[in-house]
Amino acid sequence: MKKKLWLFLVASLILVLAACGEKSKEDVLKSLEKNMEQMSGYKAQATMSLKTGEDAQKYNIEVWHKKKDYYRVLLNNEKDQKGSQIILRNEDGVYVLTPALNKSFKFQSEWPDNSSQPYLYGSLVNDVKKDQDASFTITDNYYQFETKTNYQNSKNLPYQEIYFDKKDLKPVMVKVLDKDRKPVVEVQFTSFEVDPKFSDDAFTTEKNMTSGALGIPVMAQQSDATFSVVYPESVIGNAELEEKKEVDTENGKRVVLTYKGDKSYTLIQEFYETKPTSATVPMASAGEPVNLGFTVGALSSSTLEWAQGGTEFILASDELTKEEMIEIAQSVQGTAVK
Template sequence: MKKKLLLLFVGLMVVFSLAACGSKTQEDVVKDLSKKVEEIKGYKAQAKMSLQMGTDPQTYEVEIWHKDPSYYRVNLKNAKKDQSQMILRNDDGVFVLTPALNKSFKFQSDWPENSSQAYLYESLVKDIIEDKEAKFSATKEHFIFETKTRYQNNKMLPYQEITLNKKDLTPVSVMVLDPDRNPLVTVEFSDVNFNASFDEKDFDMQKNMTGAQLEVPVLAEVNGQEFSVKYPTAEIPGVTLIDEKEISLEDGKRIVLTYDGEGEKSFTLVQEVATVAPATASPTTVSGEPIDLGFTIGALSDNKISWTHQGVDYILASNELTKEEMVMIARSVQGTMVK
């Protein structure tokens, strides 16, 4: 009897020992992630990004390239593949390319280090490491972290759930959550290569613009085309639309929406058909930061956000709104017309 009990005890100890060896703590995984990011010299990834903001959910294909330490190429294409934008970072600066309009904008910016980026692995790891209150769980195949985000509008998108493959710590998915923890942005990774190699000009601005235009040709002249006026669905308490003007232009129209209220908050939203830049156009230098609005990349300065979407230029300007409020309003100007 004693021998049987001894064997049972030894067996249980072996089981517990194996279980302990097989389960990693949150601290273990964070250390492994820190080490992995330090070791990566370059990676390529494919992902699908879905947006639930607005009335019309949208899906984008995302191709991500990163070469250590600071070269980036993020190509975003909508599901119809008739629109695309690309964010590039090289020794000359940060560029946002819109191939269909032959337009490129240059920023002197520390992007992507200044904000969360749901499709960049090292940004996700940084969010995990920096959030000392991050929640951690594990399934049979995955490690799951819930962390705070570092977005300009993090009151609208305060949390994210990051799922990693247990086997190699590659990203599986990211859900960016609203305050009620509803997913507004979902990124699903389909292919991640942590041993990628790159050619010398893979991050060259002109090479990438030319290559992108083979997939999404430059639009024919768009001047004079009609467009549907879009209204922000996000609200600032007490602020309403008080004026809408249509200004006739030589090559189309400009719509100016004025919002004001009882308090000190007011803003103006301007919309007009985008123009195609000449073939010889050089990058336009922009003061401010590139800002990810979900459905497009815009330019954010102290009192203005400008962006282009579906062939229309938008400018949101305000001396009273915070940057966070401006981003919230800009993100909501898409989908079905709301008045």
């Protein structure tokens, strides 16, 4: 009788200890999914560091999400506030807005569900859910996952480390890793508010194309700005610069660089000394928004367009692959990921 009682007490103690122990990987994933289901939306503030050369580029990011498919992501480069962009998703489609240039693209796109987004909570949870081989580590303060990424146009960043707060499962930090598992992109969340209130026009293109949407003054005049032609550092298909044309335009200057080789392409740079007239409707794009690291561009089968500061870039080629176009675009800014 005493032996049975002793065995019963031991078994009970084991159950109590197990109940008081740390959560399993599956437990944490279920809790993350429950959080996503229960919240009506969120507002987040984060900083993003892009480490592709000697100097890291830093961005301030503001994320608004309202269930189910409303998103607003403000990307503000600390060194280039005039190049601030907003990625917007509402009932009409997906937009990439550059208010300083009165430039906007409209996409019929599955963004953000079609690729990893290191600053979106739902994307992080989905990446954990999809990767059955994701590693799981518990520290004093965080639940840490290492998962595969899902970047459609880049195979150079295959992994990511995701840190969630143990107390409330809010995102804390994301490190996007290269093939050698060295961090290239790092996102640090500084605030995360659940179930916020949004104004009725918070996700409209009209509201977000105004200067107030950025929280900084947009470009009115750039008389003191300077323009210098930039050249791609990546060499693809033995292409060499064959011709350079420079012309004055109504708002500034345009430079056309023609590269010839096994794979030829044209790079157009249009610099605005004065703010161009606002278009009445966004420019429709048959392609996808693509994150170049330093900015978001519009990528189609034969063109890639993006803005940086007071300059608009257009890369055009019928011979380059999408991956090659992205590599060239990134190397124009000296940020190509190798």
